[in-house]
Amino acid sequence: MVRGGRPAWTGLALSLMVAAPAPAGAADNSVGVRLPADAAPPAKQVLTLIGREGTFIDWSKTVQKSQWHPGLITEALVMQDINSDVKPLAAEKWEVSKDGLTWTFHLRKGLQWSDGMPLTAKDFEYTIKRIANPETGFDVAWYFSMIKNLKEVNEGKGKLDEIGATAVDATTLRLTLTEPTPYLPMILSDLYVVPSHIVSKVGDAWSTSPATAVSAGPFKLEKWDRDRELVFIANRAYRGIRKPYLERIVYKIGRDETLFPGYLGGDVDAMPWIYEGPLSPSDIAKIESDPTLKKESYTWPYFQTWWVAFGGDQTAFKDPRVRKAFAMAIDRDAIVKSVWRGMAVPAYGMLPPGFHCAQPARLKDAQPYNPEQARKLLAEAGFPDGKGFPKYDLYLRAASPTVKTAGEAIQAMVKQNLGIEMGVQNLERKLFMDRLNKYDLPIVLIPWEYDYYDASNYMNIYKSGGRHPWSNAEHDKLVAEGNSGASDAQRCAAYRKAEDILVREPAAVFLWHPTVTQLWKPWVKGEILKTN
Structure with missing residues (x-):
């Protein structure tokens, strides 16, 4: 394909x-x-x-x-080809230490910027530290959190020179990690270098x-x-x-x-x-x-998943019974059939069909459409027939007309099956992401599209401190095992157990995978x- x-x-x-x-x-x-x-x-x-x-x-x-x-206009250390396989780009070769914690990348000689200045390993070190610097305001710093001390520095708990990124010489970059990360080259295909000699003078507008x-x-x-x-x-x-x-x-x-x-x-x-x-x-x-x-x-x-995500402890969704009630009140099959009309398939979990480690069929009955059970769970949580439930809006991000229709279908199902009045707001992308990153949205309809062909790309999203406020220690432990597993079989087994927790807890209501x-x-x- x-x-x-x-x-x-x-x-x-x-x-x-x-x-x-x-x-x-x-x-x-x-x-x-x-x-x-x-x-x-x-x-x-x-x-x-x-x-x-x-x-x-x-x-x-x-x-x-x-x-x-x-x-x-810039280069990454590596690139993905049309089959999502990693190939050398700015780095012509690399090696990893036996413990999996130190990666050394060797740049091609002769690389340069269009003003004639050489492109060096120092530019890559500068780029990584720019990502980590909280003053930059980078919106997905967690994506590179496996680099030693990057997360701590981004949270204001460390110094830039403590980050595990070092230009050994002009063509050698050494990265030190917090845990073995066999898929690191896939991550680095999204690390586009910036010209340190320009950005240090001009700033963000370069x-x-x-x-x-x-x-x-x-x-x-x-x-x-x-x-x-x-x-x-x-x-x-x-x-x-x-x-x-x-x-x-x-x-x-x-x-x-x-x-x-x-x-x-x-x-x-x-x-x-x-x-x-x-x-x-x-x-x-x-x-x-x-x-x-x-x-x-x-x-x-396509390798993309859409789901409903929930707010944290400051919202009614802190109760897992409320989250389960919403999951059982939303008819994903009806949304796929009536809204998408052949442009999507139902999603039963985080990982899309055909993706690394995905086994969607095993989760088909984990979040069944069951309005009666949904109402029972909501009542047990203290909101019989939706009475007393806070007034929330379902937030969308710069949504297309069809996604808006899907959001309105969810709104109608929640009203019909739970008795809960819920608005729908379509926010401009920047405003949406700023509020999402601050855990300031109570309920959202949002996608994730793959960056690289490895289950870690999806499974890291719900790690504690990631894109969503939900947190589960056992889930985090399993994802860590998947991230550092010695074999693909070990990694997939851990990721599938973590995905089970996401679906059955639930952390989210997984709805559809689109067709492109x-x-x-x-x-x-x-x-x-x-x-x-």
Whole structure:
């Protein structure tokens, strides 16, 4: 199958090209790459997209509010290919100590920024410490919490020089961990280095202007016209291994609802996957009924899970009976059938079907739809027929119209089956994430999309002190065992036990896994568009 997560997005820079109706023959582009024989001439190697606008092209400042995509202008130590396998990138090789706590990465020689300054291990050390620094305000620092003292420093309990990231010399980076983490290279595929010589002087705004957004990646930022478009051009100073076919990427700013009309109108060359999913069931029906659109579409089950998450001890959801009541009052099958109409499958646990360690069938009956039992549990918790239950809103994050409909369906089920009045609020992404990270939202409908093909990517989310306020010592212990297990069988056994706790406690109400549909004009060619 085609996999269209983050590896495919950043793969744009490496493998896509624009084909020509009548190719003139092979030619070299501006960065010295020989174009395939069926390619359009270099001047026509332009890809146009539409998408949301973020704040910074810098994943050491923000992920949740970032602009697409730091992988265009910076490098990670490693990358994931289209099959989610780890491959060398800025680091050409690495080794790990016998105890699994020390990793040493050796950078390729000759890497540089577009201003001619060398890219060194010191830049990676600086990036990691920037992530940890609480003054940066990085929104997913917990993602890198296996690096020694990073979590403590981020919480204001340590000093930056105590973090387990050291540039031994210009091309050697040593990372020290708190526990063995066999999947560390997968994590590091999302660690995009920043230019320490620029950021230390300019600060957070470095990636917002062509004047300061020096690049170590295959493209450079040529223009960022706020509310209109960004333009990236091939970086002639790039010394890495991802030299592109494309000469230019034009990224027009638009709301989710403009994407499909823009594609139909010929304004863009592609409509890749957007996190919350911009296509509605009626859009899919149009694609399926149109021979041309159907030929240009790519559809597959996706590694993403949607669930209802609950607030902590300051809310009524501190009582597990209330959480179980909500779980049994929500009919996931009805939501999948009536709202998503073939665009999703029911979720019975955290891990999506086909993902590492996933066995969803074993959890099918763990959160059954049972309104009668739900009402009984709610009454036992002190809220018979919903009486006296606090007035909460279900919060959504920059939701598409279809996700809004799903939220309203949950609202109706809770009212009908529990007698609880609940509003629905769709917050702007930044506001939502700021409040979520402060544990300031009582109940939310939210997804997680895989970053890398390992169960740790999902199972670490509910570790104590993570994205949600729920905490369970046995769950944490099992996740730690899964993270550091010596064999895949040991790791999966621990993760499955931890997932059982998530579902049966419950920590959340798991609802659906989406099906992805992308659209690509026929003149866009590349490895990521080949089915397998």
